[in-house]
Amino acid sequence: xxxxxxxxxxxxxxxxxxxxxxxxxxxxxxxxxxxxxxxxxxxxxxxxxxxxxxxxxxxxxxxxxxxxxxxxxxxxxxxxxxxxxxxxxxxxxxxxxxxxxxxxxxxxxxxxxxxxxxxxxxxxxxxxxxxxxxxxxxxxxxxxxxxxxxxxxxxxxxxxxxxxxx
Numbered sequence: 664x665x666x667x668x669x670x671x672x673x674x675x676x677x678x679x680x681x682x683x684x685x686x687x688x689x690x691x692x693x694x695x696x697x698x699x700x701x702x703x704x705x706x707x708x709x710x711x712x713x714x715x716x717x718x719x720x721x722x723x724x725x726x727x728x729x730x731x732x733x734x735x736x737x738x739x740x741x742x743x744x745x746x747x748x749x750x751x752x753x754x755x756x757x758x759x760x761x762x763x764x765x766x767x768x769x770x771x772x773x774x775x776x777x778x779x780x781x782x783x784x785x786x787x788x789x790x791x792x793x794x795x796x797x798x799x800x801x802x803x804x805x806x807x808x809x810x811x812x813x814x815x816x817x818x819x820x821x822x823x824x825x826x827x828x829x
Contacts, residue, residue, distance in 0.1 A: 668728050670698030691731030692722050702746035704753050707768055711743025723769045734769030747790040756787035778814045
């Protein structure tokens with residue numbers, strides 16, 4: 664399928680003509696809500712929203728974004744800043760709640776805040792992986808050598824902050 668999805672401050676949009684035209688495509692997501700992040704895991708697509716006033720923070724599509732269902736039963740009423748797939752986990756950062764991951768298509772999200780202070784987990788903006796290590800940026804750089812079970816800071820005050828990973 665040649666469908667492209669884009670999260671925007673006005674909702675989730677899709678294009679089927681390589682980005683020449685865009686349509687609001689949020690069947691099941693509250694229209695005109697701030698969609699801050701999108702991640703894909705096999706046939707599942709996840710969209711994280713950035714509105715604390717709505718009950719659901721993460722939505723899932725199993726049909727290429729044609730319809731969406733809530734997928735954040737234990738992460739509610741918060742802004743989602745990041746969704747990222749590493750190995751068999753989808754990670755998310757939830758404002759004021761921290762880092763979570765799911766291995767069961769979003770049914771249950773597991774707290775992954777080990778060794779992160781409340782200040783650290785309120786600021787998580789990006790995540791990536793480098794071989795077998797996981798990297799995380801809050802207001803400091805963090806590394807995990809055990810699949811995200813524990814985190815430790817790395818670098819010095821002159822080490823650049825990692826805002827994006829590829």
